[in-house]
Amino acid sequence: MMKYGIKLVYLLIVLINFNCTKNDISKPLQNYSKLNDSLYKYAQDVYLWNDKLPHYSVFLSQNTIKGNTEEDILRNEIFAISKYAINNSTDKSYEFFGKLPLEPKYSRIVAHQVSSQSERNFGISLVAYNDSLFVQYVIPGSPADNEALKRGDKILKINTQAVSFNLSFEAYLEQSLKDDRLELTVVRNGVEADILLFKEYYNASPINHLSLLNEQTGYISLLQFSNISAAQLQDKINFLGGISSLIIDLRYNNGGFVNLVEELANLLIPYSFNKQIMRKERYNTVMQSGLAFSLLSQPLVKDDGTPIYINGHAASLFDIDYSIDANTYFFNKKTGIPDLKKIVFIVSDKTASASELLISILKPYIKTKIIGVSSSGESNVRTFGKPVGFFKLMLGRFDLYLSMFQNFNKDDEGGYYDGIPADVTVIDNVRYDFGSIADESVKMALHFIEGVKIDSLKQNSRSSIGLKEMKSVAPGPELLIRSF
Template sequence: MILINHQYGKKFLLPVFLIYSVLAACKKNDDVPKVPDVTAKEPLWADSVFLYASQVYLWNEQLPAIKDFNPRRYVSSEGQLHYKKELFDISQMAINSQTGNPYEFNRLIPSIPKYSAIFGASDNGPEMVTAEVSDRFGVSIVVVQEQALYVKYVVKGSDAERAGIRRGMRIVSINGRPVEITAAYIATIMKIFNEGTQLDLLCRDHNVDRRYSLAYKRNNYFEPILKDTVLSLPDGRKAGYLAYLRFTDVRHVYKDLDRVTGGFAASDVSDVIIDLRYNGGGNLTELDRLANLLAPFAADGKVMRREQYNDLVKSGKATLLSKQPIFGADGLPIYYNGRVITYGDVDYTEEKNTVYFNKTAGIGTLKDLYVIVSEHTASAAELLVSCLQPYLKIKIIGVSAAAGNLTAVRTYGKPVGFFPLVIGNMSVYYSLFRNVNANGKGDYYDGLQADISVYDDPQFDFGSRGEAGLEAALALISGQRAQHPATELIRGAAASWRDLNVQEHPPGMQKSTIMLKDGTSIRVDR
C-alpha cells in the first residue's frame, strides 16, 4: 500500500496490519464478540478502528465495550466500510462535563469530528489536513459581501509576494476571466488554485490595475511570517508587530523568528502584538521556539507545557501501538539498535513529555503580550497563548469576517494533538494527547474568548494603520480601551466576507521529537 505523507507529499510503502489476532488485548475475552469465519478484511478493519480507539483515544474511558459498540454494523451488505461514520460516532461518545457536549462537537461543521480524522484510499488523502488555497501559488483570496474578490493574504517567500501582490488588493480578473461571484465561476477558479499550473491575476490597488503572472512550482517552501514591523506609540514607546501564518517544518532551519524578535529587543519595544488570526497550528518544536523568544528571563528553566495521554497509554499498556512503526519525514521507517521502532517504544509518561523554557534569545523583558486571533486560530497557535499565560499579561483581540455579529470571537478550541496510525488502507488521526501549561490549564475545548472583538477587514494590509485588529491592540496598549463592549464588533466597513474553501481539519500538533522508554530522544522530522 502506498500512502502520501500529508506534510511533505512524499510516498512511502507501509505494511497493512490486521489486528484480529490481538482483539483480546483490548478488552476482556468475554467482551470480544464471536465473529463468523470470513475472509473479508472490512469487518476486521471496522473492529480495528474501534479497538485502537479503546486503547489510545484521549477519552477512552468513556467508550463502551466492543460488543456494545458493534463496529461491524458500519460494514454494508455489499462489504463497504463506512469508516468516517464509525469514527464520527466514536468521537461523539466522550462528553465534556463542563459543557455537556461531546469534546469533539464541531460547532463550525457539526457533521464531522472536531479533532479526529480518518482517510481512506479513495479520499484526497491525509494531506488535506494541512492543505490551503495559498499553498499552490502563495495567494489566498476571499469573497467580500458576495460582490468582489480580495486578497486575504500573500505568503512570504512566494513568487506572489516577490511580485508585489499584497493583502487588500481587489482582484479584477483571473486567467483572463473577469470576476463573477457565481457558483460556476468560483468552481472554476478553485480548480485553478488547487490544480492549475498558471495563475494570472489582474489586481486593483488604489484605483490602479496591475497584472501579475504566477507559475506553480513543485516543492515550494513559503516562510510563515506574513508581516513584521515596529510601531511608534504616541507616548514615545514602541510596539513590535508580528503576523505569523503557521508553525512550520523545522527542517528548513527557519531563522526569521530570531531575526524579528531580536529586532524587537534591539528596538527596545515595550509591548508585542502577535497576529495569529489565520494560524491553524503546526509543529510543536517551532511553537516552543517562539514561546522561548517571547518569554521573560524569569521563565527560564520553568515549565512551558506538559503533554498528557490517557492512563493506558501512559502506563505502556496500549499494546496495539507496537503494531505501528514510526516513519520519518522522508517516508522511511526509523531504525534504532538495528530494528524499526514503533509507537509502542515511546515513553508517554508526563515526566518525559514536559517541556521547559530555555531562554537564550529574543525579548527577555516583556510583560504584556497582545494576541490577535479568529475562530480559525487553532492547535499550536492557541497553545502558544496558553503556555505564556502564567508568565505574561495577555490580552486577546478577536477578529471576525462577519461585520455586525455581536458575539465575542472565540478561537477554534483545539488543545489536543495526534500522530497518524494506519489501519488497513486507512490513515487514522485519533485525538491522542492534550497539552496543559505550568498552571495545569488547558481545557479550552470551546476556544479562547477574546477580550475585545472587531471586524477583520481584508481591505487593510497586515500591520497597517486603520486595520481594526491592530488598532484595537494599540488602543489597549495605550490604555484607551475601545469604547464598545467586548462583545461588539467594531466595523471597519459595512461588509462581511467568506473564504473560498474551509478546512475541515486544522493542522494538528505535530511532534518533531519522541522520547523512547530507554531515554533516547529520536527526531522524526529528519
Template sequence: MKTHHPQLSSCLLYFYMFDIFIASRHLCRRNVVPLAFVLLSTACKKNETVNPAPPGPDQSRTALTLDSLYFYAKELYLWNNQLPTQQQFNPRQYLGDGTSEMDQVKKTLFVLSQFAINPVTSQPYERHPSQTGVAKYSTVLDYLQSGGTPVAVNTLKGAGESFGLGLVAIGSNDIRIQYAIRGSSADNAGVRRGLRVTKVNSRPVSTTESYYDFVQSAFQNSAVELMIKDEDSGTERLATLYQSNYSADPVHKDSIFRLGQRNIGYFSFHYFSPASNARTALSPIFQRFINAQITDLIIDLRYNGGGYLNTCKYIANVIGPAASDRRVMFSEHYNAVMQRGESPLLAKQYIYDGNNQPVMLGDRLATLADIDFSVASNTTFFDHEYGLHQLRKIYFIVSDKTASAAELLINVLKPYMPVTLIGVSSAGNTPVRTYGKPVGFFDIRIDHYKVYMSMFQDKNANNEGDYFDGMPTDISRPDDARYNFGDTRDPALRAAIDAIAPGALPRIASQERLSSTDNNFHVKEIPVSAPMFNGLIKDNWRFLK
C-alpha cells in the first residue's frame, strides 16, 4: 500500500506537479514553464493529509530542483536512514553563491552523499578516493544537452561524439595511445594502444603541464592531427582524427593463445554497453572460443568502469561453470522504504525504454511505482544457453578504474569457480585494489537532470558484496602502455599466461621491460575524450503483480 511521506509539505506538492510537468514536457517535447505555476494554484487544498509548511520565499526552478533532490534522496537513497531531516539539511542553502545551476545541484547531491558512514572504515561510503567535492558513486547529468540523453551515457551506448581514444604520458617526452575504441575516428585512422605520439598539430611532444594543456585544447576542436610512431617497425605517419558520432564496439582486442595443452582465450572489454550492443560484439568471439575449446580465459577490464546490468548477466551466463546453472547469480538490495513499496515519489517517474521512449502498462504510462523492489523479485539466477562452461580458471586484469558492473562480474563468479585478479598500475608492483562500487542505480529525472544516486547493493550467491574499498588483487604488475592489448609483452597478460602455462612463452628481453623508461617519471593520463560513465545501471524491471 502506498502511503504519504510524513514530512511532505505543501512545497513538496509543488514538486509533485513540477515533476509531472517536466515528464509531460519531455513526452511532448515542449518547454512551457508557466504550466507548473498553473498546476501549483490547484495543488494546495485545505484537506491535505500532509503536514502543511509554508514554502520558502524562493520559488525558482533551481530552488525547487534542490528541494526535489533532497526528497527523492530521502525515499530512494540506499542509506536514506542516515540522511538528516529537511529542516536540518535545508537544500536551499546551496542556492546562488555565483555558481551555475548544475554546480548547485552537484553540490547538493555531494553533500547528501557524505552523511552515510561505513562502520568498517568510519568514513563516508561515498568518499571519493582521489577527488574532493565529488561523490564516489552518485552523480548528476544534464540530459537535454545531448538531445535527451546524457553525454556520458551516450558514450556508454557507443553513440557519443568524441575522438574515441585516451592518451598517457609514460616517460620523458613519451606520450602513448592508451586505448582507441573500435569504430571511432581514432580506430578508423589506424590508431591503437602502444603507438607513440611524436607531434600534436605539428607541435613536438613535451611532457610538461603546459604541453598537456595544449593537447587538451587541441582536442576541443573538431579535428586534430597526430604524428604517430610504431616503435616495433620504426615507421612514422600522420593520423588525422575527427570528433564525430560513431557506433562503438566495446571490445578492444581478442586472441587465442595455443600453448602446449592449454588453449587460452583473451579479450579486452572497455565498458558494459547495452546488452544488444555487447552481444553483437561478443557473440562471435565467444563462438570462436567455444570452437577452439579454450581451457582458460583472461578478461582485461583494466579501464572498465562498468555499465549495464543486463550485459553483466549475459557474460556471466556464457562463462559461468556448468554447476552454476539455475543457481543464484546475484541479488539487489534496496532500502526498506523501497522494498515495502512506500515511496510515493516513484509514481512521478516514468519508465523509458532503450530508445528513450515511455513504456506503456496497458493503456497508461508505466512508472517506477509499478516495480517490485523486494529482494526476492530482484534476485537473478544463472540461465545458461550456450557458452564456455568447462573453463579451468578465469583471470581478470583490473586496475583502480575497474568498477561496478566489471566488479559485479568478478563477484558473481567467485562462489562457483577459481578467479584470479591481476592488478595493474603506473606504480608497477604496488598492491592494487579495484575501484570499489558494489552499488547500482537507475536514473531519476528532475527537471532537465538525470540523477544517479546509490540505490541498491549487489551481493553474490554467498551474500558477499561489501567491497566498498575495492577488491584486492592477487598479482600486481605495471600498466605498460607501450604494448597493445593482447601483446604477450604486456606485463599483466604475461603474468596470466605464465600462471596458466608456466615457461610456455620465451623470456622477455631486458630492453622490453618497463624499467627501460624513466623510473622517476610521474605517469599522467591526458584527458582528451568525454569521461566514460562510471556505474552499474539497472536496465531490467519486474513489475508488481
C-alpha cells in the first residue's frame, strides 16, 4: 500500500497532569471499558517501545488496573504500559520520572480540550528568595509587560498584604493569582510603586529579550516555541546581523512547535552546512512497516478540522509514511546569520523537549557550550530529558499522547532521557534582567565565547524588544530560589 510523506505539525512539549488528586487505587475496580482495550491496541501499534509489551491477556493478568473514574483507569493503564521498557543505562523504565514516580514521564491522557493560542492571565511568574519575592519573568505583550514589570523587581505586597513566607500567605498568593485583579507593590532601585493588573487575552511573544552584547555576540531568550510566525522569527534573527557567537537562553522554555525549532535552526546554521541532515524521527518497526492498522480510525485533518483527501478518500494517520527515510529532515537555509561559529545555551531542569531538540540539532555543526542555572542549589544541572515525541490520538472523549518516536541528530545522538548535562552550573540569579552581563550565566557564556574579563565588556544598548527602560534592582545577599 502506498504511503505518503505528509509532514505532521506537532508539539514537542512537556505535558503535565494538573490534577493533583492522588488516585485511590484501593477502591473497587470500575467496569473495564472498551476504551481500555482500544488504548492497549494503540500502544501495541504506535508505542515507541511496543516490542516490550506482552500479549494483552498477559498484561491483564500482570496488572490490576483500578481507579475512581474512567480517566483514572486509563491513566493507570498507561502507567502500567510505561513500566515494561527498561533503559539499560539507568535500570529504570524509559518513562520513569523521579519527581512523580507514580506517573509516566511522557505519555499522557487528558479530557479532550479545544486548543487555544491565547490564554487570559497576567503574564507574570513570581519566585521566592527565602525572605523576598521577585518577578522571575514577564511575557511580552501581557498586562504585566504593559505595566513595565520586569525580571528582578522585588514584590513587597500582594493586594496590600505584606509578603511573608508561611502557609497562610502562600495560600493567599495562590488564590490571588487566580483572581482577575492583582495589585502589587514593587520596589526597584529603592523606589516603590503600586501596580494594578487585570487578566486579559493578549498576543504573547515567546521572545522576551533580544540584543547585541557586542559587535560579534548576540543574546536571545525564548520562553517557548510558539506564538510567532516564521516571518517574525526571521526578522528577529536578522536583526542580529552577521554575528559570530550567540547566547540562547532556554532556562524556562519547556518546548513548543517543532516547525519553529526547525525554522530557528535554519536561521542559525552556517550556509556551509546547508542541505545536510538536521534531524531524524525514528518510529517503532510496526509503524515503519506501515502495519499500524489502528491508525485507520484516526482521521487526518487540516488545522480547521476539515478532512484531508488522498486519491479521493478521506485520509487517516495510517496513510502517512513513518519510515526513517521519509522522516529524515535537512537544513534549508535561505536567510539568517550567515556563519555562526559559537553557541552557548543557558538551560535549567525546566528546559525540555523542543528546546532540547534545538540543542541536539545544532551541536554537531557549531561549537557549543551549555550553561546550567540552578534555582535550588544543585551543582550539576541537566535539562528535563525528553527526546521523544507524539501526536494526538482521539480515544472517546479523551486525547491520548503515547510516546511514538525518538529524535536523533546528524550523528544519531538522541538518548538524553536523563537530560542533557550542563558543562557548568551557576545560580539562577533572578535579581538581574535577561541579557544583563551582571547575570552569572551570561558572564560565564561570555567567558566561553571570548575568554576575556567581563568587566572590560560594555553592553550594547541596541535591542529590538520595545520594553520601557527601568533600572534593575540593586544586588542583595546571595540566596537560593524557591519557586511557587
